[in-house]
Amino acid sequence: MKQLKHDTWVKPYLAKYKGLLILILGLGLLTFICGGALMFTSGYLISKAATKPENILLIYVPVVLVRAFGIGRPAFRYIERLTSHNWVLKVTSDLRKRLYQTLAKDAAFFQQHFKTGDILGILADDLGHLQNLYLRTIFPTLISWLLYVVIVIALGFFSWFFALAIALLLAVIVILLPLVSVAVLGARVERHKQLQHDLYTDMTDDVLGLSDWVVSGRQTDFLARPQPTLKAARKNILATRRFEWARDFLIQFVFGIAILVLMVWTNQQFTGNQSIANWIAAFVLCLFPLVDAFAPVSQGVEEWPLYMASVARLNNLQPTVRELPQQQKLTQPVAxxxxxxxxxxxxxxxxxxxxxxxxxxxxxxxxxxxxxxxxxxxxxxxxxxxxxxxxxxxxxxxxxxxxxxxxxxxxxxxxxxxxxxxxxxxxxxxxxxxxxxxxxxxxxxxxxxxxxxxxxxxxxxxxxxxxxxxxxxxxxxxxxxxxxxxxxxxxxxxxxxxxxxxxxxxxxxxxxxxxxxxxxxxxxxxxxxxxxxxxxxxxxxxxxxxxxxxxxxxxxxxxxxxxxxxxxxxxxxxxx
Incomplete structure (x- = not known):
């Protein structure tokens, strides 16, 4: 987090468009609340309908709510996606404008201290990384944390002990595993980037030097030569994929435990009579859609070191500050x-x-x-x-x-x-x-x-x-x-x-x-x-x-x- 302490490329835009940011978080929260509420009312409706109610009006309200939440979930999701991409496009536009203005302030300085590829890398990679930082990390993480707080508070109305148990289980998914992902995959992501750079260099040599291999009659040597960089890149990718598989499996496993705990608790709370037993399926089913909110957090933060490297490069992109004298206007022809x-x-x-x-x-x-x-x-x-x-x-x-x-x-x-x-x-x-x-x-x-x-x-x-x-x-x-x-x-x-x-x-x-x-x-x-x-x-x-x-x-x-x-x-x- 030290890269963000004196950051001038990420934090200012969170404050500049804070109204739109709050709207995005609200819409994201409503999306998952509608998803959970849809399963909650559906579970209640199924259980209630199975008891053969004397009057259809007894299940009319759940039917209406199922329809409302069913429409609300994709509608809020669409508006949230539209708003978040609009937010990112606004920020990216500001970032590109600022980058061009930074370069324009002292073009000669940058020509002396930066290669053209460095500037293109900032334009193509670093600004792209900042887009992903918002869309894949900041927004999903903040929404999941808000939802986490809402769930714990909601369950606390029934039982603070049970709410604490669910809070600990979900904390494994939204806090512990993301931290582990950053620790384990951070170095691998940086390693992958370096190997990718080396592969680009090797590919350039291969393409530009191919005619020399052919002219010298060494086509066979060209095809048979060792490629340690490619092997190292493949090995790094396989190790990353294995960790991601194990992490995703653990997320599903922990979520499964949370569902079992919820089933045990609801059976203790709602088995007094038939009318309240209808709530068992409602509580259990409402937890399933929430995995879509919590699971992406670990995936989003695993590239945090890569994003922070981009933030560091942008913050280091400071032109020399020249104090110009008071400007004059030449009115006579140049003599x-x-x-x-x-x-x-x-x-x-x-x-x-x-x-x-x-x-x-x-x-x-x-x-x-x-x-x-x-x-x-x-x-x-x-x-x-x-x-x-x-x-x-x-x-x-x-x-x-x-x-x-x-x-x-x-x-x-x-x-x-x-x-x-x-x-x-x-x-x-x-x-x-x-x-x-x-x-x-x-x-x-x-x-x-x-x-x-x-x-x-x-x-x-x-x-x-x-x-x-x-x-x-x-x-x-x-x-x-x-x-x-x-x-x-x-x-x-x-x-x-x-x-x-x-x-x-x-x-x-x-x-x-x-x-x-x-x-x-x-x-x-x-x-x-x-x-x-x-x-x-x-x-x-x-x-x-x-x-x-x-x-x-x-x-x-x-x-x-x-x-x-x-x-x-x-x-x-x-x-x-």
């Missing part, structure tokens, strides 16, 4: 972009990425930034976006710090990265993401500018064609052109290019670069690149190394005067 004595490193122990870094860029300039991996090229772009804050110095537009322009950032800076994401919606909707107010005519003009007009004419529904998942309908170069059209619609004065031609063949790369610099001719462009294809489009070239500018100048100047740049250019062009 200058400056890095002024910027120092930056990700952690205190890490070596500086940028150190006393200075750079001045005029409006409309095209600046290419090169350097080895880890030199700080992408860090420089994140500083320009304001996603990262330098430890010293500042990054400014028109001498206004970027940190003070974050509310206006979308109007000032656009970005085209290595793999822009295309959503599974129409081309028009994907482009409109850059400017929600853009008309269809403006979007078509942007698509024509990036040389996608003929392609739009060939598509089944034109620009209303779905791009499919992650833009699968289009090639890499076409995806980049669609993203470029999105930037044109955004119409920001400063554009950042983060190696947008990675993975493209040389011909496609050259054509794309020509298009990019043609349509962005009036923009300020900062272009991070890993090689010199299209370098002639740059007004100045900067080579980053050890947090400093190792070389700087126009491509022509550097080729004429800088021996290192000459070698880089010749290597890139395959001349040496």
């Amino acid at each position: 200058t972009l400056d890095f002024q004595q910027v120092d930056f490193k990700y952690t205190a122990e890490q070596a500086p990425i940028l150190q006393q870094f200075n750079l001045h860029i005029q409006a409309g300039e095209k600046v290419a930034i090169l350097g080895p991996s880890g030199a700080g090229k992408t860090t420089l772009l994140n500083l320009l976006l304001g996603e990262l804050t330098p430890q010293a110095g500042q990054v400014t537009l028109n001498q206004v710090p970027l940190a003070a322009l974050q509310q206006q950032r979308a109007q000032l800076i656009g970005m085209l990265d290595q793999k822009p994401f295309l959503f599974n919606t129409t081309v028009l909707n994907n482009i409109r993401l850059g400017n929600l107010q853009a008309t269809d005519a403006e979007i078509m003009a942007a698509l024509t500018a990036v040389e996608l007009g003929p392609l739009m004419q060939r598509l089944p529904a034109g620009a209303n064609t779905l791009v499919e998942e992650a833009g699968a309908r289009f090639s890499g170069g076409e995806q980049q052109r669609l993203a470029l059209a999105r930037i044109l619609i955004q119409d920001a004065p400063v554009i950042l290019l983060d190696e947008p031609t990675v993975g493209l063949d040389p011909i496609t790369e050259k054509a794309l670069l020509n298009t990019i610099f043609n349509v962005l001719a009036d923009k300020t462009v900062i272009w991070v690149t890993h090689h010199l294809q299209g370098i002639e489009h740059a007004d100045q070239v900067i080579f980053l190394e050890h947090g400093q500018i190792a070389m700087q100048g126009t491509p022509h100047e550097l080729y004429q005067t800088n021996e290192r740049f000459q070698k880089l250019y010749q290597l890139d062009q395959g001349l040496v």
Whole structure:
């Protein structure tokens, strides 16, 4: 329970929707009360009818009650299910919105500290676990405890000694066995999750490496190789199933004892005369439907450790809190972009990425930034976006710090990265993401500018064609052109290019670069690149190394005067 002590992902929603929660618990309680009452009145009715009453009116009321409880049980059950799922959908919606807002607060931080699979795991697994936590554990457990209290109190009106005996028997089912399930199965559930992770890894190796096994002629070895992870997973599952069978059998056994005890007690209490003997079957039968309320408790809590692991991960998902200065609004066109004595490193122990870094860029300039991996090229772009804050110095537009322009950032800076994401919606909707107010005519003009007009004419529904998942309908170069059209619609004065031609063949790369610099001719462009294809489009070239500018100048100047740049250019062009 220590995970819930400082929890901010489960408890707040129990309080936020407490009215709906109380309704769910009430409906669940009424469902089982109707089930027990249905069997109670049915038992009484059967016994009473067997004594051949002189008048049908003597059993008319039980007949009406049987009908009422028979209708009430499924009706309350349906409404309870509807309400509980509505509650969970509300909470899940809030959780997903909160998760996206948490990620959006500091995207650069999460890119540095979390893998994409971690975030997908939180989205798919952890939020799903929270849904199951409510539906399979919290709701059934609370309803069973409420019903447990109602039964004990009701029996206490007849005999507190007997009520105590039933309370002890039912406590085995609703308290003792759930605790045992958590203790025994908790470690096995966690073990199963780890083995499942290992199996996914093995399966990935098998699928992606299958061609290598075949090419090497070792198909037989591939099929005959030992699979210890699979065997361990099977063994863990069998052990879990055996325990669950034994536990479920024990639940039924204890419940059977409770029924025998009730039969003995009712025979002592209701055998004085024929009229009260009719209550024996009523009391005994009403206990049978209640097993459906108590039995699922152990099943629901057995995955409690798994749920708590998800809660712990979500509670640890805390972004860095950045104190932004008072926000300003840039009213004049962007004239200058400056890095002024910027120092930056990700952690205190890490070596500086940028150190006393200075750079001045005029409006409309095209600046290419090169350097080895880890030199700080992408860090420089994140500083320009304001996603990262330098430890010293500042990054400014028109001498206004970027940190003070974050509310206006979308109007000032656009970005085209290595793999822009295309959503599974129409081309028009994907482009409109850059400017929600853009008309269809403006979007078509942007698509024509990036040389996608003929392609739009060939598509089944034109620009209303779905791009499919992650833009699968289009090639890499076409995806980049669609993203470029999105930037044109955004119409920001400063554009950042983060190696947008990675993975493209040389011909496609050259054509794309020509298009990019043609349509962005009036923009300020900062272009991070890993090689010199299209370098002639740059007004100045900067080579980053050890947090400093190792070389700087126009491509022509550097080729004429800088021996290192000459070698880089010749290597890139395959001349040496």
